Amino acid sequence: MAYWISPSDLTFLYGGCPLCFTLKVRHGVTQPSIPMPSIFSSIAEAQETFFTGKRTEDVLPSLPPGVIRFGEERVRSVPLEFPGSPTPLVINGRFDSLVELDDGNWVLVDFKTGQPGKDKATMYSRQLHAYVKAMEQAAEGFPSIKPITRMGLLSFVPGDVQLESPDRQLLGGSLEWTEVDRDDTTFDAFLAEVAGVLDGDPPDPIEGCLWCSYRGDMRRLGGSSSSAEEDGGETIDVPNCPRCDGPMKLRKGQYGAFFGCLKYPECKGTVDAGDR
Numbered sequence: 419m420a421y422w423i424s425p426s427d428l429t430f431l432y433g434g435c436p437l438c439f440t441l442k443v444r445h446g447v448t449q450p451s452i453p454m455p456s457i458f459s460s461i462a463e464a465q466e467t468f469f470t471g472k473r474t475e476d477v478l479p480s481l482p483p484g485v486i487r488f489g490e491e492r493v494r495s496v497p498l499e500f501p502g503s504p505t506p507l508v509i510n511g512r513f514d515s516l517v518e519l520d521d522g523n524w525v526l527v528d529f530k531t532g533q534p535g536k537d538k539a540t541m542y543s544r545q546l547h548a549y550v551k552a553m554e555q556a557a558e559g560f561p562s563i564k565p566i567t568r569m570g571l572l573s574f575v576p577g578d579v580q581l582e583s584p585d586r587q588l589l590g591g592s593l594e595w596t597e598v599d600r601d602d603t604t605f606d607a608f609l610a611e612v613a614g615v616l617d618g619d620p621p622d623p624i625e626g627c628l629w630c631s632y633r634g635d636m637r638r639l640g641g642s643s644s645s646a647e648e649d650g651g652e653t654i655d656v657p658n659c660p661r662c663d664g665p666m667k668l669r670k671g672q673y674g675a676f677f678g679c680l681k682y683p684e685c686k687g688t689v690d691a692g693d694r
Contacts, residue, residue, distance in 0.1 A: 419505060419657070419658070420497045420505060420506045420507065420508045420658070421443050421444065421505055421506070421507050421508070421613070421616050422443065422507075422508050422510050422658075422664060422665045423443065423507050423508065423509050423510070423548070423612070424510065424511050425509060425511040425513075425544070425545040425546075425548035425549055425552075426511065426545055427439060427442070427443075428544040428545060428548055428608075428612070429541065429542060429544050429545040431449075432612060433544075434624070434627065435623070435624040435627040435629065435630060436615055436621040436624070437620055437621045437622065437623050437624065437627070437630060438627065438629055438630065439615075440615060440616060440620055440621060441620075443616055443665070444616055445667075445668070446665060446666055446667030446668060446677075446680060447667070448667075448680070449629050450629075458531050461529075461531050461574060462514070462529045462531065465529045465572070465574065466489035466490060466514060466515055466529065467489070469486045469489075469515060469527075470486055470487065470488075470489045470515065471485065471486065471487075472485070472486050473485055473486075474486065474517060478517070478572070478595065480595035481517055481519075481525055481568070481595070482519050482520070482521070483519065483520045484517045484518050484519035484520055484525070485517065485518050486515055486516075486517050486527070487515070487516050487517070487518050488513075488515060488516045488561070489514065489515050490512055490513075490514065491512065491513060491516075491561055492510075492511075492512050492560065493509075493510075493511060493512065493513060493549060493552040493553050493556065493560055493561055494508065494509065494510045494552055494556065494557040494560045495507075495508055495509040495510075495551055495552040495555050495556065495557060496508075496555050496556070496557050498551070498555070498609065500609065500610040500613045500614075501610070502610075502614065503610070503613035503614055503616075503617045504617060505613070505616065505617055506613075507609060507612065507613055507616075508557070509548050509549075509551055509552040510552070510664070511548065511549065511552065513526065513528070513549040513553075514527055514528050514529045515527040515528075515529070516563065516566075519567075523565055523566070523567040523568075524563055524564070524565065524566045524567065525566070525567070525568040525569065525570070526546055526549055526550060526566055526568070526569035526570075527569075527570065527571075527572050528542060528545070528546060528569075528570070528571050528572070529571075529572050529574070530542075530571050530572070530573045530574070531573070531574050531575075531576070532573060532574075532575065533573070533575060534571060534573035534575070534594045534596045535596065536596070538571055538573070538596060539570070539571065539596050539597065539598045539599075542571060542598065543598050543599075543601075543605075544605065544608065546569045546570075546598050547569075547600070547601075547602070547605040548605075549569075550566045550569060550600070551605070551609075553566060554566060566600075567600075568597065568600070569597075569598050569600060570595055570596050570597045570598045571595070571596040571598065572593060572594075572595055572596075573593070573594050573595075573596060574591055574592075574593055575591045575592045575593075575594065576589055576590075576591040577590060577591040577592060578590040578591065657677055657689045659679040659681070659685060659687035659689075660687050660689060661679065661685050661686070661687035662679060662681060662685045662687060664679060664680060664681055664685065664687075665679075665680050666678060666679055666680060666687070666689065667679075667680055668691060674690075674691070675691035676688050676689065676690055676691050677689040677690075677691060
């Protein structure tokens, strides 16, 4: 058994509420999804398509000479073990792009839309470190790429609009590279902290977490005095999916409880809860 970790969850979910993070990773209890405006995904996809295969001298002179490669690749780490934590972590996610430098090194590039700045570098540092860890300590069958010596954000800031024809508008703007400093020592200590939280008692709800407040309100309306520990305190042995080896969630069906893959309907792996 291993805890499967999404790089983006290390940035947003763990930083926002360790209890919600624990409920998702350890028990498969996810927050209701809030759709991201599709325009951001459309801009990112257009950037990846345009930049892939181009030389940095032509499109990204902030970086040393090289070629932009590998748009939207799935990565997965080997199980990562930490002292004092019996359950390893597996990092599983999808990065934007890499630059293969002429000197044999690599640069990780993450596309963003919006104002750049050092605050963004700090915000996304854990996510980028997680991608690097997954590639430099890759599981079998996934990209093994090293050394990744630099990483950063390529931010598109929309600015001007041009009307090319009555039915075609062009959106222009500026591009800015923001370097994210690599600090493996700090990131490894952070991962050890995460492993300790997942293997320990459930964290207390964070004051101001809207989802924890919502769960508390629902318990009060239902007349229950259950604590946050009842949300996640009892350790459930959640298996990995027998088909894709991904995380699963406890569900109830016509014939009783079972574990279903979180990737459903793309993956329809199940495990009978009575077998656990």
